[in-house]
Amino acid sequence: MPDPLVIATWKFGEKAVATALPMLQAGKPALDAALAGAQTVEDDPEVDSVGFGGIPNAQGVVQLDACVMEGKRLDCGGVAGVEHVKHVAALARRVMEKTDHVLLVGLGAQQFAVQQGFPLEPLVTPESLRKWDEARKKQKARSSAPMKRRKGDLVPPGTFPSDSHDTVTVLALDRSGSLAGVCTTSGLALKLPGRVGDSPLIGSGLYVDDTAGAAGATGVGEEIIRIHASAFIVEAMRAGKSPQEACEAAVQLAIAVALRRGKHLARVAFLALDPKGRFGAACTKGTAFPFAVGRKGKVELLEAKELGLE
Ligand code: ASP
Numbered sequence: 001m002p003d004p005l006v007i008a009t010w011k012f013g014e015k016a017v018a019t020a021l022p023m024l025q026a027g028k029p030a031l032d033a034a035l036a037g038a039q040t041v042e043d044d045p046e047v048d049s050v051g052f053g054g055i056p057n058a059q060g061v062v063q064l065d066a067c068v069m070e071g072k073r074l075d076c077g078g079v080a081g082v083e084h085v086k087h088v089a090a091l092a093r094r095v096m097e098k099t100d101h102v103l104l105v106g107l108g109a110q111q112f113a114v115q116q117g118f119p120l121e122p123l124v125t126p127e128s129l130r131k132w133d134e135a136r137k138k139q140k141a142r143s144s145a146p147m148k149r150r151k152g153d154l155v156p157p158g159t160f161p162s163d164s165h166d167t168v169t170v171l172a173l174d175r176s177g178s179l180a181g182v183c184t185t186s187g188l189a190l191k192l193p194g195r196v197g198d199s200p201l202i203g204s205g206l207y208v209d210d211t212a213g214a215a216g217a218t219g220v221g222e223e224i225i226r227i228h229a230s231a232f233i234v235e236a237m238r239a240g241k242s243p244q245e246a247c248e249a250a251v252q253l254a255i256a257v258a259l260r261r262g263k264h265l266a267r268v269a270f271l272a273l274d275p276k277g278r279f280g281a282a283c284t285k286g287t288a289f290p291f292a293v294g295r296k297g298k299v300e301l302l303e304a305k306e307l308g309l310e
Contacts, residue, residue, distance in 0.1 A: 004174055020294060029174055038182040055131050057187075066078065077099075078092050085119075086123060089184040169216030173277055220266035227253050227254055229270060233246040234272075236250070
C-alpha cells in the first residue's frame with residue numbers, strides 16, 4: 001500500500017494539509033482527512049476566498065460553493081450559492097450521504113443545512129467588508145478606464161469583476177489506497193448573485209476515481225467549467241499520463257480554447273494525485289500557484305509549473 005499523502009491548493013493549503021496528514025497517518029479515510037483539512041480553511045477569517053470571511057458578491061452577500069467526492073464508489077455531493085452556512089464542504093458531504101441527489105443550490109441547500117443541524121451564521125467580517133468595498137472601487141475605476149494589454153495577452157483582459165478569488169481544493173490518499181477530494185470557495189469576489197463556479201460541480205472543480213486518480217482546480221471557474229477540467233485530468237491519467245503531464249495537458253487545453261475564442265487567457269490552476277501517490281500541478285503563466293504537500297510526516301510548499309502561449 002502507498003504511504004498516505006495529501007495535497008492542497010495555495011499557501012493556505014498548508015493549514016489544510018497539516019490537519020489532514022496526521023489523520024491519514026492514523027489510518028482515517030481520505031474523505032474524513034480532506035474534509036477536516038478544508039474546514040480549517042473555511043474557519044479562517046483571514047482567508048478571504050473561502051468560507052467565513054470570504055469576499056461578498058455584487059450585492060454584499062457571501063454565497064459559498066463546495067463539493068466532495070470519494071474514489072471507491074464515486075460517491076459525491078455538492079452545494080452552490082449557499083448563504084449563512086460556514087461549513088459548506090461538510091454540507092456537501094451530507095448531500096452525498098443523506099440524499100439521493102448530487103447537487104443542491106441556494107435556498108434549498110440552506111433549508112437542507114438547517115434540517116441537518118447546521119447553524120445559520122453571518123459570514124462577513126469587518127475585514128471582508130473592507131476588501132469588498134475596495135474591490136468595488138477598483139471595479140468602478142476599471143470600468144471607466146480601458147484595460148491595458150499585458151505581455152502575452154491575446155486580446156485585452158476580459159471583464160471579470162475582480163481578481164480576488166481562490167479555492168481550497170484538498171486531495172488525499174489514505175492507508176487503504178483510496179482517494180478522496182474536497183473543494184470549497186466563496187467564488188469570485190463581486191460575482192453576480194446566483195453565479196455558480198466550477199467548485200461545486202463534479203467533474204469541473206473536482207473529480208476522484210480510485211481506478212485512475214484525483215484532480216482539482218482553482219482559478220476562473222467559467223474557464224474551468226468550459227473544459228470540464230478535473231474530469232479531463234483524471235481521464236488523461238487513466239489513458240496513461242502522469243499527474244504532472246495530465247495537469248499540463250489541461251492548462252494547454254485552456255490555452256487552446258482561449259485562442260480559439262479569441263479571449264484573454266484567464267488564470268486557471270490544477271492539482272492531481274494518482275493511486276500510487278504521484279502528484280502534479282500546473283497553472284497558466286503569471287498565476288504563481290503554490291500548493292501544499294503533506295507526506296511522511298512533513299508539510300512543504302511547492303510551486304506549480306507555469307505554462308503560457310510560447
Ligand atoms: N474557481 C473558483 C470560482 O470560480 C475561484 C478560484 O478558485 O479562484 O468560483
